Amino acid sequence: MWTFGRRIAAGFALSFLLLLGIGMVAYRSINSLTTTSRLVTHTHDVLEHIGEMVSLLKDAETGQRGYIITGDESYLEPYQAALTGVPGVIRELRELTADNSNQQKRLDAVTSLIAAKLAELKQTIEMRRKGDVEQAAKLVRGGQGKKIMDDLRQVAEQMNREERVLLKQRAEEVEAAASTARSTIIFGTLFCLVFVIASGSLITRSLSGQIGLAVKHVQSSSVELQSTANQQASGARESSTAMNEISTTISELLATSRQIAGSAQRVAHVAEETSTAARAGNQTVEKAHESVSSIKRQVDLIVTHMLDLGKKSQQIGGILEIINELAEQTNILAINATIEAAGAGDAGKRFAVVADEIRKLADRVGGSTKEIRTLIEEIRAAVNTTVMATEGGTKAVDLGARQFAEVTTALTQITGLLEATTEAAREIELSTKQQATAVEQVNVAIADVTKASKETEASLTQTLQTATQLTGLSHDLTRLIQRRA
Amino acid sequence: MENLLAIRLSGDLYAIRVSQITGLTESRKTIALPSTIPELLGVTGIRGGLVPVYSLTALLGYNLDRSPSRWLALCGSEETVGLAFRDFEGYLKIPSTQVYAAIQDNVIREHVKDVARAAGVVRAVVNISSILDTIKKRCGDSRVSKER
Numbered sequence: 001m002w003t004f005g006r007r008i009a010a011g012f013a014l015s016f017l018l019l020l021g022i023g024m025v026a027y028r029s030i031n032s033l034t035t036t037s038r039l040v041t042h043t044h045d046v047l048e049h050i051g052e053m054v055s056l057l058k059d060a061e062t063g064q065r066g067y068i069i070t071g072d073e074s075y076l077e078p079y080q081a082a083l084t085g086v087p088g089v090i091r092e093l094r095e096l097t098a099d100n101s102n103q104q105k106r107l108d109a110v111t112s113l114i115a116a117k118l119a120e121l122k123q124t125i126e127m128r129r130k131g132d133v134e135q136a137a138k139l140v141r142g143g144q145g146k147k148i149m150d151d152l153r154q155v156a157e158q159m160n161r162e163e164r165v166l167l168k169q170r171a172e173e174v175e176a177a178a179s180t181a182r183s184t185i186i187f188g189t190l191f192c193l194v195f196v197i198a199s200g201s202l203i204t205r206s207l208s209g210q211i212g213l214a215v216k217h218v219q220s221s222s223v224e225l226q227s228t229a230n231q232q233a234s235g236a237r238e239s240s241t242a243m244n245e246i247s248t249t250i251s252e253l254l255a256t257s258r259q260i261a262g263s264a265q266r267v268a269h270v271a272e273e274t275s276t277a278a279r280a281g282n283q284t285v286e287k288a289h290e291s292v293s294s295i296k297r298q299v300d301l302i303v304t305h306m307l308d309l310g311k312k313s314q315q316i317g318g319i320l321e322i323i324n325e326l327a328e329q330t331n332i333l334a335i336n337a338t339i340e341a342a343g344a345g346d347a348g349k350r351f352a353v354v355a356d357e358i359r360k361l362a363d364r365v366g367g368s369t370k371e372i373r374t375l376i377e378e379i380r381a382a383v384n385t386t387v388m389a390t391e392g393g394t395k396a397v398d399l400g401a402r403q404f405a406e407v408t409t410a411l412t413q414i415t416g417l418l419e420a421t422t423e424a425a426r427e428i429e430l431s432t433k434q435q436a437t438a439v440e441q442v443n444v445a446i447a448d449v450t451k452a453s454k455e456t457e458a459s460l461t462q463t464l465q466t467a468t469q470l471t472g473l474s475h476d477l478t479r480l481i482q483r484r485a
Numbered sequence: 486m487e488n489l490l491a492i493r494l495s496g497d498l499y500a501i502r503v504s505q506i507t508g509l510t511e512s513r514k515t516i517a518l519p520s521t522i523p524e525l526l527g528v529t530g531i532r533g534g535l536v537p538v539y540s541l542t543a544l545l546g547y548n549l550d551r552s553p554s555r556w557l558a559l560c561g562s563e564e565t566v567g568l569a570f571r572d573f574e575g576y577l578k579i580p581s582t583q584v585y586a587a588i589q590d591n592v593i594r595e596h597v598k599d600v601a602r603a604a605g606v607v608r609a610v611v612n613i614s615s616i617l618d619t620i621k622k623r624c625g626d627s628r629v630s631k632e633r
């Protein structure tokens with residue numbers, strides 16, 4: 001689709017071309033008319049020169065005849081004028097008819113005739129001057145001069161006739177050229193007028209339609225722009241408010257970052273003190289570990305002694321079994337002795353008393369043996385309990401030793417971790433300071449953004465006004481187009 | 486005064502009068518013999534002679550237990566007989582007033598005529614004479630059956 005400028009330019013270009021064509025045709029017609037007019041003038045010049053030539057010769061003949069009659073030199077003035085003027089006229093004629101060979105030939109004839117005439121005039125004038133009037137009159141009456149003049153008039157008439165033919169032809173050409181120029185100007189102007197009116201109407205309608213459509217688009221776009229500008233202005237105000245809140249929050253964040261930096265510094269200090277305490281604790285734990293190892297060795301010795309005690313108790317138990325067995329056997333023997341004493345009657349009564357005492361003694365030995373066995377069992381149980389407890393203690397000591405080793409390892413790790421913590425706290429402090437600096441920069445940037453938001457709000461307000469004006473302009477333009485349409 | 490040997494038979498408390506036995510010894514290796522008397526456990530060597538060994542528990546009517554017994558009470562004046570039992574608890578010397586005649590209805594065993602109270606415990610007193618009579622009777626019946 002062509003643009004408005006292109007259409008208008010095309011319309012103007014076509015109009016210009018038409019005008020140019022009409023102008024060129026008119027120019028050519030006028031040029032032709034001018035040329036033809038010049039040729040007509042030229043023909044008139046030729047005719048005038050021919051007439052002048054004939055007139056000069058007539059004047060010369062008249063002067064010759066007056067001088068011959070009167071002898072007065074003043075009558076020779078026309079003759080003298082002809083003598084000086086004819087060559088110039090002939091020369092001009094020759095130049096004017098240089099493009100016409102027929103006229104050039106006639107001019108040759110005319111030149112010969114003029115020379116003969118002038119010679120005849122000179123001869124008669126000389127005769128008169130010598131006083132020979134009769135001879136001079138005789139020559140005039142002889143008619144030679146008249147014949148030359150007649151021939152000259154005839155040739156001049158031929159030249160005039162040809163020039164008149166040419167004049168007529170050129171007059172017709174002038175008329176034709178003038179007619180052509182008139183027609184070209186009239187019809188070309190009318191055609192141009194019609195074309196300009198048609199193209200103007202066409203362009204106007206096309207432009208009105210498209211501009212109207214575009215104006216409607218502009219109108220709707222300006223309404224949308226107005227709405228968008230309203231929304232953006234509202235958004236810019238909200239953004240400005242949010243930026244203010246962000247700025248406040250960032251200020252609080254800055255204060256918090258400074259507090260964190262201070263806390264990180266204190267943490268680093270505490271971590272250093274804790275690391276020192278952990279190293280001291282590590283040394284203490286190592287000493288405690290050595291003490292526990294010593295306790296373990298003592299407990300092992302106690303266990304060995306307890307096991308020996310258990311073995312000894314078992315040996316005592318074995319001996320007690322023998323004693324108990326002996327006591328039982330003694331008891332049995334005493335019982336049997338009692339039985340035998342009872343069987344012996346009165347003789348055995350005293351023996352029975354002894355046997356009874358032996359049996360009682362055996363009973364007491366048996367009872368004591370049982371008590372000792374019980375005691376030994378208790379001792380063995382106590383030893384076993386002690387051994388088990390000691391083994392439990394040994395295990396606890398081993399566990400304690402392992403735990404002390406683990407505690408030592410843990411304390412070493414804690415020391416390392418505390419050093420790492422100290423380093424990390426220092427890095428945190430440094431990072432927090434950098435963060436505080438960055439937050440300050442962000443705060444400045446936020447302030448700039450807030451300012452930019454306010455400026456955006458102001459520019460959006462201007463945009464809104466511009467959109468409103470644009471809407472009004474589009475309405476005006478629509479009314480103009482509709483009025484035109 | 487009554488001299489008694491406190492024993493335990495299949496968990497029940499019994500006593501044997503010392504006056505009715507000729508000795509108490511630990512049981513030794515007992516050689517079993519083919520016999521029609523189920524209470525006869527075998528013979529053993531005591532003081533240079535062979536002594537038949539009977540289960541006192543079985544003679545008192547308990548089920549026969551052929552597991553080794555530790556103690557052997559010797560009795561009998563003409564022919565020594567060994568009465569085997571497992572648990573010997575001690576020698577008791579109590580007043581005669583603590584020995585009572587067992588009421589027949591309360592005596593559940595054939596060879597128990599008296600009961601003795603010692604240290605707050607009542608024990609059935611085994612009548613060894615009755616036991617010996619029973620053994621003799623069984624032995625006699627056994628000989629008769631063999632002669633037949």
